[in-house]
Amino acid sequence: MTLRSLLTCVCLILASKANSQNFERVEPPFWWANMPVSELQIQIYGENVGTYRASLDTPGIKISKQVAVDSTNYLFLYLEIDPTVKPGIIPIEFKNSEDSFIYEYELRKRDPVEGRNQGFDASDLIYLMMPDRFANGSLENDNIDGLTETVDRSDPTKRQGGDVQGIQQHLDYLKDLGMTAIWVTPIFENNSPPDYGGYHGYAATDLYRVDRRLGSNEDYRDLVRDTHKRGMKVIMDMIHNHIGLDHWWMSDLPTQDWVHDVNKYGYTNFKGTVQGDPNASQYDRDKLVKGWFVPYMPDLNQRNELLADYLIQNSIWWIEYSGIDGIRMDTYLYPYPEYMARWAKEVIEAYPDFNIVGEAWTETVAHESYWQDDSANSDGYDSQLPSVTDFPLCFAIRNGLTEDFGWETGISRVYYAFSQDRLYHDPNHNVIFLDNHDMGRIFEQVGKDEDLFKIAYSILLTARGIPQVYYGTELMMGHENRGGDDEAWRQTMPGGWPGDERSVFTTEGRTEKENEVLAYMKAMNHWRMESEAIHQGKLLQFVTDEGTFVYFRILEDQAVMIAINTNEESATLESARFAEVLDSFSRVMLVPEGSNYSIESKLTINPKSALILDLHK
Template identity: 55%
Template sequence: MKRTLSLIFALSFSVLFVHAQDIKVEPPFWYAKMPTEKLQISLHGEELALWRVSVNTPGITLVNQLAGDSENYLFINLTISPDVAPGKIDIDLRKGKKHKKISYELKERSIDSNRNLGFSSEDVIYLLMPDRFANGNPENDTIEGMLEPARRDDPSGRHGGDLKGVQEQLDYIKELGMTAVWLTPVFENDQTPEYKGYHGYAATDMYKVDRRFGSNEEFVAFVQACHDKGLKVIMDMIHNHIGDQHWWMKDLPFKNWVHDQSVYGNTSYRGSVASDPYASKYDEDKLIKGWFVNEMPDLDQRNPVLADYLIQNTLWWIEYSGVDGIRMDTYVYPYKEYMARWAKEVIEAYPNFNIVGESWVENVASESYWQEDKAGEDDGYNSHLPSVTDFQIHFAVRDAFNSDFGWESGIMKLYYALSQDRLYSDPMKNVIFLDNHDIGRIFSTLGENPDNLKMAYAYLLTTRGIPQVYYGTELAFKQGPGEWGDGAKRAEMPGGWAGDERSVFTKEGRTAAENDMFDYVKKITNWRKSSKAIHEGKLLHFLPTDNVYVYFRYTDNERVMVIMNMNDKPMTISRKKHIEMLRGFSAAEDVMNGASIDISKDFQVPAKRTTVLQFK
């Protein structure tokens, strides 16, 4: 009789107890003793909105549970005491007699001090696209069940580069003198072949690395490998939009998580509207609520559950991977109040961390608006964003080599850009660049003239700010076929794929012209590592005259003189004109060739060269 009752009880319990393997849980785990006590857990599964939650772990309080507009979502808000140790939390869900249990893990935080270090003007950032850099694992080029296969013959298709490939070439990046690596997004982008999502900016799962790049674990290993070689890692994120194949789009948690494209259409791409005191409501809505492209649903961060989800996702990746900084894509397109909250909470949680926001706008005033602690803003806005992408420096370099304004040369654009630095709260924190993955290759922009590229590169590494170098610049990559389309800007690195005829990762595999540019970049980039005047010094410049621009970087103990001679002939530099910075010095060293230069009197500099002199 006892055996029969036991069997009946067991059968009845198996009917009542429902296993939780069919529930998608985000974040997949969390950490004990995090900088924030708040934790929002998102649960997705059939009719979960009808279930009730309880948590009975000491030190953990269930604040509330929220059902989504979809009955398949449940959001659990917890507070976790700093006293709670790493381990498992049992989350119980009940609906009538049915019972589900989720065993949720709080992991132990890393004690490694060589992580989450931030980046600064001491660094030179190397920007690369994993899909186009190197293919370390051909087995993951095309994944069964994922929508887009590898198509190397298509300039805008997926080519198969991955994390393993990049990791195998870290010595190449290190040799160049780079100190940080910025990868375009590694999130899953399971988009259709027609969309071409190799670039990573259309996330379909924000908690997964795209399997064609590798795994979450491989990304963590990549970050550790970079740290072991003294390289920092900057992670690219996007909170303005997702991909239209994101798993949310099949079952939106809340109807207002995504702006209605039928009402707002696509964005105007005019970022200056966000800081314009006279902007119309129509233009504001077009910028903020319009979709970036048809395949990128635009997120509405005013929904508090979505805002918490996105901020928490950021904190999870920082803690999980150990990355040192974040580059936030399309920073001026979302609601600026949300972006300020996001930046503030991230920096408060990780004080040594750094963030650069992509602020692609048309002028210095619009650019400076987005940097933290900006004084004099009538609207009282503080972005809490440490660093902005300084597009004004890119525009100035482009125009310096390609414009003639009659009575003054294009090089004045460099002077004009820096002369407005008072508008920034800290221009030394600006990330400066010649080009990137969205802009035409700088070598082609500068007329495919190696002298022009060397001049521009030396300027980039000696002016104020944090230099970012786009992969291939060190090899004078040209704009590829397809005129100015995206694929033409994002060529493969020869030698990154098995069977390539040559490898630019070796001296023997590079052409004479490539080695010449590589050696130039390597020399000046490695020199920059030791220059306190460049890292933290003040800047003083002189009005360009006769197509020559002179500026100094200096501290109390070190002084560097930079002379950009745009002319096709040598030019004489007046000691008298520059005496306020030359007084007390009679000799300087050319950092590129080690030559001693007599500056006790007027001296000459070569044609079409940026001469960098370090004072003795």
């Protein structure tokens, strides 16, 4: 080799190192060989990278498309990867009229661990947590240089310091409680201004990074693995409707239409009923889909093909990277419905055992059922979404236990909610709940009445669907009168922080009433875990009568009878009324005690209580 050739080679190597380091971001940061999808979009961000064109010479991989956009600092590469390609490094050459360099992109080996991506169903009991509010496992990550919000436990609107490690440390508590799955509100980086309060996680500033105040990507993956080791599942919370105003895209948007124009469309009308409304105006549709959620949450335009591909691929990356079993998609009604259908379809096709629940906050069954897959919608829309959040049943329980009984009021509300199950493709796929992080806690909603609280919980565990329990419910947690509305029901768990006066994670740290309620819920949870009739049984109900309501869950040679009395006095029901079910069973046991029970000609139900009976042939 001549000296000139050697110098040229050295210069090319130096140029390669210098220019590859100009890539501020490459997303996804890596991929895997032998994935269930063949296409890979790589979003590259760096100074003037859009002026380069890429090429590669790796057998089994080809660049099918590369797209330069409005901002010259982006380049989008689309790779087609044959399933025979082995893990390793893909050298990609970038060249423009002035120079060239090599960027090495990594294809990793897929994780062979069994029990990943297994989905969730009606046999599960989901425990919902906000990581910032559940437990602080590491004080070292409370405040991070470069992330604006810091921990301030004197102010409930600020970060409290809970993290992924705190959840990990209490997995045995959750398993012992009878939970089979955990849903954690978003863990993505939310680098929000100090006065915003982005602890909730719904204003993402980086979709490929766990917020370092919650831990690292590796910490989250370890949480999933540790949860799986205990025979439990993990559901990840995602948001495709919006990002945070401080997302790194916002300082240099790839295209002018990457987010909707807030000056043109303003803010959303929050009327999810507009979708599926045959009489809705285009103005209202635009407000719902294109309006920003709040001033701090820019609304994403999923009709931009590059963005749609990016978001779908981001979901697949997290599923593959972490091993999660399901996704809860936030604000499902607000993006373009055709995009959400495409997203759900592609995710389920890639991971057939996976499950997705979409947050569809509407108050009527007709509007809720519109969003479940295979619903008979008159406009032909099929969401491809397996599961919806059953807000109508939630409201029916909450209102039905606090109203006087009437033809359409009181406990009749639950009867009418069940009576419309024909509108769902499969109501047993609905995620059912009494409360969550966006609404008042159930104990408060029933007037801090323990009897009504237990009736509500009995319905939750015996109704068709997949039950979700909000953290602290096992303590009959109420509200703290401080902070904003949201913070009132987003308390920290006592004992989750070093220095707390007591720990509700221990028997000694709980009050006598908390131990009593927790023991009741634990017994109910473990009973439900073993009841196939509850997991799979048909729901058969009898019309409400003077504040009482009876329904059954029936599965071949077993059934469960639920008899509810919302009155202040005992109620007596004629057993003959339920003969069509009761005559088929000879053994009866009281739930959750498991003791034998004898059904006489008249059935007595105690005041404000739910009688639950296990029936066997």
